[in-house]
Structure formats: structure tokens, C-alpha cells
Amino acid sequence: xxxxxxxDCRRALIWWTIGISAFLSVYVNVYNxxxxxxxxxxxxxxxxxPGPLKDLMGQSLENFSSGVGFLQGAVYQLFVPFLFAACAxxxxxxxxxGPEENGTLELLVTLPVARARLVLQRFAAxxxxxxxxxxxxxxxxxxxxxxxxMGIPFGNILAAHxxxxxxxxxxxxxxxxxxxxxxxxxxxxxxxxxxxxxxxxVITIGRNVEAIAxxxxxxxxxxxxxxxxLYEGLPVGDYLVLAGATAVxxxxxxxxxxxxxxxx
Amino acid sequence: MTAVVQAEGLTKYYGRRRGLEDLTLDIQPGEVxxxxxxxxxxxxxxxxxxxxxxxxxxxxxxVLGADSRDPAVRGRIGYLPGELAxxxxxxxxxxxxxxxxxxxxxxxxxxxALAERLDADLNVPMGKLSKGNKQKVGLIQAFMHEPEFLILxxxxxxxxxxxxxxxxxMVREVRASGRTVLMSSHVLAEVExxxxxxxxxxxxxxxxxxxxxxxxxxxxxxxxxxxxAPVPKEAFEGxxxxxxxxxxGAGVSCTIDGRPDALIKAAARFTVVHLVSAxxxxxxxxxxxxxxxxxxxxxxxxx
Numbered sequence: 384x385x386x387x388x389x390x391d392c393r394r395a396l397i398w399w400t401i402g403i404s405a406f407l408s409v410y411v412n413v414y415n416x417x418x419x420x421x422x423x424x425x426x427x428x429x430x431x432x433p434g435p436l437k438d439l440m441g442q443s444l445e446n447f448s449s450g451v452g453f454l455q456g457a458v459y460q461l462f463v464p465f466l467f468a469a470c471a472x473x474x475x476x477x478x479x480x481g482p483e484e485n486g487t488l489e490l491l492v493t494l495p496v497a498r499a500r501l502v503l504q505r506f507a508a509x510x511x512x513x514x515x516x517x518x519x520x521x522x523x524x525x526x527x528x529x530x531x532x533m534g535i536p537f538g539n540i541l542a543a544h545x546x547x548x549x550x551x552x553x554x555x556x557x558x559x560x561x562x563x564x565x566x567x568x569x570x571x572x573x574x575x576x577x578x579x580x581x582x583x584x585v586i587t588i589g590r591n592v593e594a595i596a597x598x599x600x601x602x603x604x605x606x607x608x609x610x611x612x613l614y615e616g617l618p619v620g621d622y623l624v625l626a627g628a629t630a631v632x633x634x635x636x637x638x639x640x641x642x643x644x645x646x647x
Numbered sequence: 648m649t650a651v652v653q654a655e656g657l658t659k660y661y662g663r664r665r666g667l668e669d670l671t672l673d674i675q676p677g678e679v680x681x682x683x684x685x686x687x688x689x690x691x692x693x694x695x696x697x698x699x700x701x702x703x704x705x706x707x708x709x710v711l712g713a714d715s716r717d718p719a720v721r722g723r724i725g726y727l728p729g730e731l732a733x734x735x736x737x738x739x740x741x742x743x744x745x746x747x748x749x750x751x752x753x754x755x756x757x758x759x760a761l762a763e764r765l766d767a768d769l770n771v772p773m774g775k776l777s778k779g780n781k782q783k784v785g786l787i788q789a790f791m792h793e794p795e796f797l798i799l800x801x802x803x804x805x806x807x808x809x810x811x812x813x814x815x816x817m818v819r820e821v822r823a824s825g826r827t828v829l830m831s832s833h834v835l836a837e838v839e840x841x842x843x844x845x846x847x848x849x850x851x852x853x854x855x856x857x858x859x860x861x862x863x864x865x866x867x868x869x870x871x872x873x874x875x876a877p878v879p880k881e882a883f884e885g886x887x888x889x890x891x892x893x894x895x896g897a898g899v900s901c902t903i904d905g906r907p908d909a910l911i912k913a914a915a916r917f918t919v920v921h922l923v924s925a926x927x928x929x930x931x932x933x934x935x936x937x938x939x940x941x942x943x944x945x946x947x948x949x950x
Contacts, residue, residue: 384749391735391737394736485732486728486731489700489730489731490726492698493699493700493724494750495718495720495721495751496718497718498718642702643702644700645701646695646701647661647701
């Protein structure tokens with residue numbers, strides 16, 4: 384069942400890997416230009432950016448001309464996490480909601496396989512698919528960082544990339560759980576999209592707004608970014624929270640799918 | 648012997664919309680049960696309840712002697728959905744093999760034999776299959792593991808007549824080997840030749856369960872007789888089961904309820920040159936049941 388699901392989405396996986404890799408190879412290799420023109424990308428220049436934009440990019444625009452600052456800003460701050468989230472959303476919707484909407488789930492739920500098992504196997508397929516994309520893009524990122532002499536320890540890049548994977552997996556599991564509970568792709572995408580975008584806003588633009596600052600505790604990006612893995616290595620506690628929340632959501636998906644009518 | 652299906656007071660509401668109300672039904676091992684009714688009457692709702700795709704609002708259902716919620720029971724069932732969806736680039740054969748592996752293995756020779764019988768091309772990607780070929784793939788996956796109980800929702804839709812014949816032969820073989828079939832249709836003609844019993848469902852309620860032979864006996868059929876000379880009208884009036892009598896010269900036409908015996912005996916006194924008896928109009932059997940139901944309701948309401 385797991386390998387079947389993976390085979391079903393192998394084209395999507397390949398395209399996502401190519402897409403994210405293409406993004407990485409363009410952006411990371413721009414670093415050479417940045418390094419050679421610190422006056423353009425340096426602190427002075429960045430200070431001219433409008434405040435809200437700087438907020439949106441978090442703290443990453445500090446030291447944009449340093450290797451670690453550049454990699455954080457160009458790769459790990461905004462673009463790659465959201466590319467992973469979109470990829471995870473696509474994979475997650477192939478688990479339950481997509482097949483339910485196109486009708487192919489009907490035959491699967493009438494196989495001699497418990498519903499809980501079905502959901503868990505599809506979750507496993509999503510996790511493995513996403514892991515494949517993460518592994519390839521990690522190797523590329525590390526390679527480009529080496530080639531461009533960014534001077535970031537291997538372990539820190541691995542820690543940051545693990546964060547991307549866990550974040551993607553968490554948001555994918557949000558999609559999967561919403562899809563398993565409702566059977567609708569639209570609802571699943573909306574739930575995940577709102578959670579992701581709002582979560583990102585809360586820890587960037589909203590970080591100084593007293594009224595919503597507490598929301599960071601439910602923002603996945605808080606656990607993803609605020610431990611600054613690229614600078615400081617593996618934030619074990621934060622990542623455990625992400626992984627734990629993912630497990631709880633997967634369980635929710637199992638329980639809600641197990642108790643409802645399919646395809647009505 | 649345990650019944651293959653035991654339903655008691657089985658009821659399903661979708662929100663406030665009624666899907667099925669108070670179904671009580673037993674299907675015995677080795678029988679072919681035709682499940683009839685117009686679209687939207689509750690056939691598919693019943694079938695999906697048996698397979699635990701949806702859950703009953705009330706009532707009990709046991710399948711093959713076990714709780715329908717037990718996944719292991721589904722291993723003993725073959726199911727063809729009414730609205731079969733097959734998608735993607737995967738070849739039909741690969742998908743069937745995948746389903747077979749989950750069902751504990753199906754020999755490739757059996758897949759080939761079924762594909763040949765139904766004249767199905769399994770090398771086509773599933774998304775490109777025509778409606779008829781999808782239906783064939785659906786039938787193959789339902790029959791391929793030789794299940795004890797086959798549940799077929801509108802199985803003949805989209806099949807050409809030759810393949811329909813082959814399919815009906817497959818159903819007869821299943822019965823001959825002592826296994827059980829539940830097949831639904833909105834057209835009695837599709838199931839009458841293989842079914843032992845039929846259940847008629849309308850607006851969410853099972854209104855009748857009949858032996859097929861008995862049902863046919865109840866059928867209304869149109870009969871025309873032609874004689875070598877004009878016949879007196881009185882000779883045919885007041886015969887048991889004869890209605891809508893018209894006598895015009897040497898021709899007599901009427902409809903008969905049930906057995907044609909009285910009419911035949913009356914006609915035998917003259918010289919019959921030509922006899923036309925239309926196949927019982929099975930839709931009319933439906934209508935008879937339905938109008939009887941209406942009559943019951945009509946009587947019940949003022950009281």
C-alpha cells in the first residue's frame with residue numbers, strides 16, 4: 384500500500400524535487416555576487432528596505448552578505464519552507480481527500496484493510512515522499528554552500544534542513560487530518576493554508592503586536608525558525624514539539640476517518 | 648446455515664435526508680439476490696452499509712456471520728461499486744495486481760482468464776479506459792479472488808450485450824459453486840434471468856421480496872388471439888384474470904394477470920390461427936407493486 388501510494392505520486396515528487404532544486408541552484412549561487420558586492424546587499428543597503436518588508440523576512444536580513452545570513456534569508460526563511468509546505472499539501476491530499484473526491488477511495492476502503500491502517504500507510508507514504516525531496520535538496524544545499532564557501536558547518540545545514548522537513552511534514556499532516564475528517568480537498572487546503580500563513584505572520588510581522596504575540600505558541604514557524612538552527616545547530620526541544628504535534632494530528636486523522644461515512 | 652446477510656431494522660439518514668428506512672432482510676448462502684429499485688431508492692445505500700463504507704443510523708447488520716465493521720469480512724467479499732472510479736496513468740493490470748496482493752494474492756493466470764472472458768484489455772492506462780472497459784476491470788477485481796459473497800452494484804451498466812451474457816454466465820457459475828451474489832439494478836430484465844429472489848426497494852423502503860418465478864406469475868401480460876372466424880364476445884367475458892377485453896371480429900385482445908389458463912381454455916373452443924403473447928412487461932410488475940403501495944397509503948391516511 385505504501386509503495387503503491389509512492390508510485391502514484393512519483394511524478395509529483397520528481398517535479399517538486401526538480402523545482403526546489405532549480406530554485407536552490409539559482410538562489411544559492413547568487414551568493415557569489417552578493418559576496419563580491421557587499422555595498423549593494425550590505426547592512427546599509429538593507430536598512431533602506433521598508434520596515435514591514437524587513438519584518439516579513441524576519442531577522443534574516445541581518446548579515447545578508449555573510450554566508451549564514453544569506454542562506455537563512457534566501458533559503459530557510461521563507462521560500463523553501465513554503466515550497467515544502469505546498470509540496471506536502473499536494474502529497475497529503477492524495478492520501479484521503481483527493482481519492483475520496485474522485486471516487487477511487489471507495490474500492491480501497493472495501494479492501495480487507497482496517498481504516499486506521501489505510502490512513503497510517505498513506506501518512507507513511509507522504510512522510511517518505513517528503514523525506515526523499517528533503518534528502519535531495521539537502522545534499523544540493525550543502526553542496527552549493529560548500530562551492531560558494533559560505534563557511535557553515537555541515538551539522539547546522541542538516542539541522543536547518545531537518546527543520547524544513549519537519550515543518551513540511553507537520554503542515555502536510557494538517558492537510559491530511561483535515562482531509563481525513565471532511566473528505567474535501569478544498570477544506571483541507573484552506574485549513575492548512577490559513578494555519579501556515581497566519582503562523583508565519585505571527586512570528587514575523589506580528590511579533591511585536593502584543594495582542595497576537597501569544598499565538599506564536601501555536602505557530603509551527605515558531606518551532607521551526609526561532610531556534611535558529613542554521614546558526615546554533617539542532618534545536619532539539621522545538622523539533623520534538625513539531626514531531627509530537629505531527630503525531631497527534633496523524634492520530635486525529637486516523638480517529639476521525641475511522642468513524643465517519645466515506646464518499647457521501 | 649448462517650445467513651450471508653442479516654439486516655434488522657437497518658436505517659440510514661444522511662443528515663435529515665432518508666437513505667434507507669428499517670430494512671429487514673436475510674440473504675441465504677448460495678442464492679442470487681436481485682435488488683431492484685429506481686435510482687435513488689436506497690440500493691447503493693444498502694450496499695455501502697454492508698461494506699462498512701457508511702455507518703447505519705440505527706439497526707443491525709451482519710455479513711457472513713460477522714460484524715460488518717470487521718475488516719477481515721471484506722476479504723471474503725468481492726465488490727463492484729455502482730460508480731466505479733479508476734484514474735491515473737497506471738495500467739489496469741498493475742492496479743489489479745496491487746488489489747490482488749492486498750487481498751492475499753491472486754494468480755496471474757486467473758486475471759488473464761477473466762480478462763479473456765470479458766474481452767478486456769488490461770494494458771491500457773486506467774484513466775484512458777472507456778466506460779465499458781472500466782466496468783470490465785471492476786468486474787475482474789470483484790471476481791478475481793473468488794469471494795464467498797459478491798456484491799455488484801449495477802453490474803451491467805456500459806457492457807455490450809455479448810459481455811453481459813458472459814457476465815451472467817459468470818454469476819451462474821458462482822451460484823453453482825454454492826457462493827452468494829447480491830446484485831442491484833434499476834431494470835428487472837437485467838437480473839431476472841439469474842436471480843432466485845428479488846427485493847424491490849422504493850423511496851428507502853423494501854416494499855417486496857419475491858421469488859422470481861412467483862413474480863413472473865403475477866406479471867401482467869398482453870395477449871392477442873386471432874381465430875379463423877368471428878367469435879362472440881360473451882365467450883371471453885368474465886374470465887378469471889382477464890382484463891381490458893376487446894373483441895373485434897375474429898380478433899381478441901386483452902391483458903391477463905397471472906396464469907393464462909382460463910383464457911386458453913375459453914379460446915380452445917374456437918380455431919386459433921395466431922397467438923401473440925408479449926413477454927411480461929417487467930416494468931409493469933414494478934408499477935403494480937408501487938401502485939399497490941400507494942393504495943395502501945391511500946387507505947391508511949383517511950383512517
